[in-house]
Amino acid sequence: MNPHSSAKTLYQKIWDQHVVHPKGENPEGLPTILYIDRHLIHEVTSPQAFQGLRDRQLPLRHPEKIIATMDHSIPTIGKQPDGSLKFTDPQAEAQVNALSKNCQEFGITLHDLTSDYQGIIHVIAPELGAIHPGMTVVCGDSHTSTHGAFGALAHGIGTSEVEHVFATQCLLQNPSKSMEIRIDGKLASGVTAKDIILAVIAKIGVGGGTGYVFEYTGSAIQNMSMEGRMTVCNMSIEGGARAGLIAPDDITFAYLKDKPFSPKGAEWDKAVSFWKTLKTDPNAVYDKTIVLKAEEIEPMVTYGTNPGMAVGISQCIPPTNSDSELAEALNYMQLSPDTPIANTPIDVVFIGSCTNSRMEDLRIAAKLAKGHHVAENMRALVVPGSQEVKKQAEAEGLSQIFIDAGFEWREPGCSMCIAMNGDQLEPGQACASTSNRNFKGRQGQGGRTFLVSPPMAAAAAIKGYLTDIRYWNQN
Amino acid sequence: MPQPFMTFTSRCVPLNEENIDTDQIIPARFLKGTSRTGLRKNLFNDRRYQDDGTPNPAFVLNNPKYAGQILLSGDNFGCGSSREHAPWALTDYGFRAIIASSFADIFKNNALKNNLLPVALKPNEVKALFKAVEANPALEITIDLADQQVLTPQGTLMFDIDPFRKQCLLKGKDDIGYTLGHLNEIEAYEQTHQSTPVSLSLKSQ
Ligand code: SF4
Numbered sequence: 161m162n163p164h165s166s167a168k169t170l171y172q173k174i175w176d177q178h179v180v181h182p183k184g185e186n187p188e189g190l191p192t193i194l195y196i197d198r199h200l201i202h203e204v205t206s207p208q209a210f211q212g213l214r215d216r217q218l219p220l221r222h223p224e225k226i227i228a229t230m231d232h233s234i235p236t237i238g239k240q241p242d243g244s245l246k247f248t249d250p251q252a253e254a255q256v257n258a259l260s261k262n263c264q265e266f267g268i269t270l271h272d273l274t275s276d277y278q279g280i281i282h283v284i285a286p287e288l289g290a291i292h293p294g295m296t297v298v299c300g301d302s303h304t305s306t307h308g309a310f311g312a313l314a315h316g317i318g319t320s321e322v323e324h325v326f327a328t329q330c331l332l333q334n335p336s337k338s339m340e341i342r343i344d345g346k347l348a349s350g351v352t353a354k355d356i357i358l359a360v361i362a363k364i365g366v367g368g369g370t371g372y373v374f375e376y377t378g379s380a381i382q383n384m385s386m387e388g389r390m391t392v393c394n395m396s397i398e399g400g401a402r403a404g405l406i407a408p409d410d411i412t413f414a415y416l417k418d419k420p421f422s423p424k425g426a427e428w429d430k431a432v433s434f435w436k437t438l439k440t441d442p443n444a445v446y447d448k449t450i451v452l453k454a455e456e457i458e459p460m461v462t463y464g465t466n467p468g469m470a471v472g473i474s475q476c477i478p479p480t481n482s483d484s485e486l487a488e489a490l491n492y493m494q495l496s497p498d499t500p501i502a503n504t505p506i507d508v509v510f511i512g513s514c515t516n517s518r519m520e521d522l523r524i525a526a527k528l529a530k531g532h533h534v535a536e537n538m539r540a541l542v543v544p545g546s547q548e549v550k551k552q553a554e555a556e557g558l559s560q561i562f563i564d565a566g567f568e569w570r571e572p573g574c575s576m577c578i579a580m581n582g583d584q585l586e587p588g589q590a591c592a593s594t595s596n597r598n599f600k601g602r603q604g605q606g607g608r609t610f611l612v613s614p615p616m617a618a619a620a621a622i623k624g625y626l627t628d629i630r631y632w633n634q635n
Numbered sequence: 636m637p638q639p640f641m642t643f644t645s646r647c648v649p650l651n652e653e654n655i656d657t658d659q660i661i662p663a664r665f666l667k668g669t670s671r672t673g674l675r676k677n678l679f680n681d682r683r684y685q686d687d688g689t690p691n692p693a694f695v696l697n698n699p700k701y702a703g704q705i706l707l708s709g710d711n712f713g714c715g716s717s718r719e720h721a722p723w724a725l726t727d728y729g730f731r732a733i734i735a736s737s738f739a740d741i742f743k744n745n746a747l748k749n750n751l752l753p754v755a756l757k758p759n760e761v762k763a764l765f766k767a768v769e770a771n772p773a774l775e776i777t778i779d780l781a782d783q784q785v786l787t788p789q790g791t792l793m794f795d796i797d798p799f800r801k802q803c804l805l806k807g808k809d810d811i812g813y814t815l816g817h818l819n820e821i822e823a824y825e826q827t828h829q830s831t832p833v834s835l836s837l838k839s840q
Contacts, residue, residue: 180824181817189798193814195824198833205718207669216811227833233667251667258669269833290833302717302741318719318745319671320810328814330821334797366654367711370740400714402740421833466654466714485653578663587686599658599715601681 167443169338170407171373174313174438178296180330191332197295198312199225199325200281201268203259204232204580205300209323210262220266221329227290228263229271230256231280233580236543236570245273248582266326279546279572282306282514286390287548289419293408293435298325303514303596304403305396309389310416311408311438313373316397336402337371337447342378345454350629352524353388354516354594354613356380357395358460358470359452366468369401372448375440376406380454386415387520394515395596398467407439459629462598462611463501464489469598470611473628476500492600493608494588502626504610508591509540509621510603512570513577516594516614517545519552525618526558528632534566535624541568541583543575567621579604592620637750639807643731644777646703647768650695655708656715657742661724663716674724700772704731707764712753713742722749732778734785736761747800748810754778754785754794763789780804 168176180193199222206228213220233252235245247253263270271277277284282303285291291307297314298304300322307314317331325331341360361368374396381389389406396404413432416422423431440446458472469489471477479497480487490497495504511517511525522544534540542562544550550572553559559569576583577595579602585591587606594617595602598609612620615629665677682694690697706725712735713721722745725733732752746753756764767789768774777786780801785792803809814821 177828181820191797191799193817193820195821195828204666208671208719211670218811225833232663249667255667255669288833300717300719302715316717316741318717318722318741318748320719320745320748324810324814327811328818328821329825330814332799332810332814366714367737367739370711370737400711400739466656488652580663580666597656597658597715599656601662602658605662605681606686 167441167445169440169444169446170311170375170405170438171313171336171338172444174294174296175335177294178313191334193330194296194333195330196298196325197225198227198285198290198297200285200297200299200301200304201226201228201322202232202281202299202301203230203255205319206262206322207255207258208319209300209326210266212320212323213326216327218327220268220326223267225329226268227271227281227285227288228259228268229275229278229281229284230259230273231572232574232578234273234573235581236573236575236583238571252581276547279544279549280514280517280574282390282394283517283545283549286310286386287419287546289416289422292416292422292431293412294438298331302397303394305401306390306394306514308393308396308404309386309406310412311405311435313403313405315403336373339369339372339374339401340446340449341374341376342449342451343376343380343454344378344451345380346383347380347454347457348630350615350632351457351459352613352615353384353391355457355460356452356454357392358462358467358611359457361395361399361468362460362470363452364399364450366398366466367400369396369399372401374399374401374404375446376404381406382409385520386411387518390518391515395467398596408435459613459616461501461616461626462609463493463495465492465598465600467596467598467611471501473502473616473626502628504626505590506592506610506620506625507537507539507589508585509534509538509617510543510576510591510593510595511614511617512541512543512545512575513593513595514545514574515596517543517549519549521594521614522549522553522558523556525614526561528615528618528629529565529567529622530561532565532622534621538566538621538624539568540566540621541570541576543570544572546572565622576603578602579607592617592626637807637809640750640752640780640804642777642779642781643704644775645705645731646701646773646775647705647707647734647764648695648701648703649707649765649768651707651709651765653709654711654714657713657718657721658715660713660721661718666718666720671723672727674720675727675729678724678728704729705776705778706730706733707761707768708733708735709761710736710758712738713746714739717741717745719745719749722746722751726751734761734764747804750804752778752780752804756785756792756794760792
């Protein structure tokens with residue numbers, strides 16, 4: 161970035177608007193005290209932060225800026241006949257109870273399991289209209305990058321930082337570099353936002369974005385729905401970026417209109433005119449730009465044990481040459497180099513997670529599932545991202561389509577994305593998953609994860625193996 | 636309050652792989668606790684133990700040849716989930732520094748806040764260290780934060796660290812005290828920037 165130019169990137173604009181200290185020159189290289197507008201919390205990464213606050217005898221500065229829910233370790237199988245929930249272990253239950261207790265003690269509204277808004281934190285915050293363009297947003301969760309879809313600077317933080325934001329409503333940060341990721345053109349039928357982001361990560365590698373904030377631009381992004389944009393920004397972290405951003409536009413404003421926490425009346429008009437200024441100036445310079453052509457992107461699938469190990473469904477798994485990391489990954493995945501990834505047998509399908517559990521994802525998966533049945537011995541789960549998604553999907557009849565096709569229809573939560581709540585793979589099982597991480601054991605010890613889009617996952621459930629969705633209608 | 640970070644000398648444990656993610660460092664099913672301690676037994680759990688719970692002899696932490704307070708690893712160490720349980724587990728086990736050719740962003744931040752020093756050396760330097768440690772597991776190296784040096788028998792290697800972070804570590808200071816020292820400016824900022832409160836407006840609906 162050129163400090164002498166007055167033209168700014170979107171990232172620089174949001175950054176500058178949130179600097180508390182030091183303003184202007186910073187000869188000592190001090191970290192910036194950056195003001196935080198929204199703080200999202202959940203049961204797993206908050207208890208130690210609340211305890212830290214207590215130990216220091218500090219108040220929580222702005223409980224009213226916090227959105228809290230329980231999502232990671234809660235059961236998604238619904239209530240027992242006696243009305244209780246069946247937790248996998250007492251520790252998970254204790255953690256969830258600790259969140260309730262902490263929220264009560266510190267005056268935070270909690271969207272617990274009785275709330276109409278409970279769900280995966282990154283699904284409910286946008287649904288509530290709590291994320292506005294130009295905001296700074298943090299959460300003790302790396303997929304906070306999701307909210308960059310609104311043109312908000314949103315990133316994951318650790319628990320010490322959660323405590324820091326509790327105490328100060330600020331975060332200490334050093335500026336990142338900026339990387340433009342431009343995707344021009346029109347996606348082929350059957351290719352989704354998930355495939356775009358998997359293609360980006362395959363291109364730059366899982367560490368390729370370290371030190372950067374991404375800004376996604378280009379006609380393929382501009383024509384994308386908010387839900388698709390959230391999917392793209394969600395996985396920015398898998399490319400190593402601190403955050404991902406998309407400039408807000410009419411699609412953003414239409415999504416936010418009339419949401420519970422969106423500005424109303426004259427406030428709305430004022431907000432929209434401000435939001436319209438949130439875009440990269442024409443002369444601003446990114447530190448780096450990479451370009452992908454939408455037409456060239458295929459339905460993607462991962463073959464390895466990090467999200468960068470991905471190929472198009474018509475491609476072969478690459479040769480290992482002397483890459484021992486790849487050889488080890490293929491060994492774990494029980495795959496052979498130089499063989500096609502299509503037709504790989506699948507035991508479990510998981511449609512869910514903060515990447516792909518919104519209405520658009522469920523609609524496209526249901527469209528494929530309709531009139532079919534999952535393959536023999538296939539276990540297939542659909543876990544909606546929130547109570548609101550669940551209700552809407554039930555109203556549209558999607559849940560019935562899934563149930564008729566042999567899928568399990570679950571309560572909202574993280575579920576098999578992180579395998580903390582008992583929803584998990586058995587050792588050796590292969591799972592086509594719409595989640596975001598294929599690390600060893602992520603979905604259960606010894607489980608093998610193939611990251612795909614919702615239609616690719618639905619197709620795999622029906623066929624029993626990975627298949628190219630683009631030829632679905634010809635089968 | 637953290638303890639000041641002192642110069643120390645130790646042997647190294649070589650984990651010669653790239654992209655060590657935080658799911659490997661501490662699998663999610665061990666994140667159900669509500670305290671920062673007691674995580675050492677599950678550090679690298681699924682790699683350290685076999686299915687029957689016995690130690691996996693192929694994993695470096697179980698190799699009796701190696702020990703020490705320094706973990707040596709490859710590129711992009713700590714990628715993936717933001718769980719601070721990863722540095723908590725590493726320090727609980729006894730590690731005080733990680734030497735790698737690069738670190739994932741959030742992990743690096745989390746480590747610095749927990750007195751665990753992430754030392755990024757050049758890829759060829761890390762490679763040479765792996766070789767030296769594998770050839771001589773008793774090899775000791777010294778990490779000197781004040782001078783930003785790693786002292787090895789082969790020579791002295793320099794590393795970068797954010798000057799503010801360095802001072803915090805050397806003095807055992809933490810961020811919250813620093814930021815609260817700027818409370819006036821935070822309040823001034825809040826006077827001029829009002830954002831919609833979320834919980835209050837939901838309650839009033
Ligand atoms: S769905 Fe998965 S990635 Fe998203 S917040 Fe939950 S555990 Fe994290």
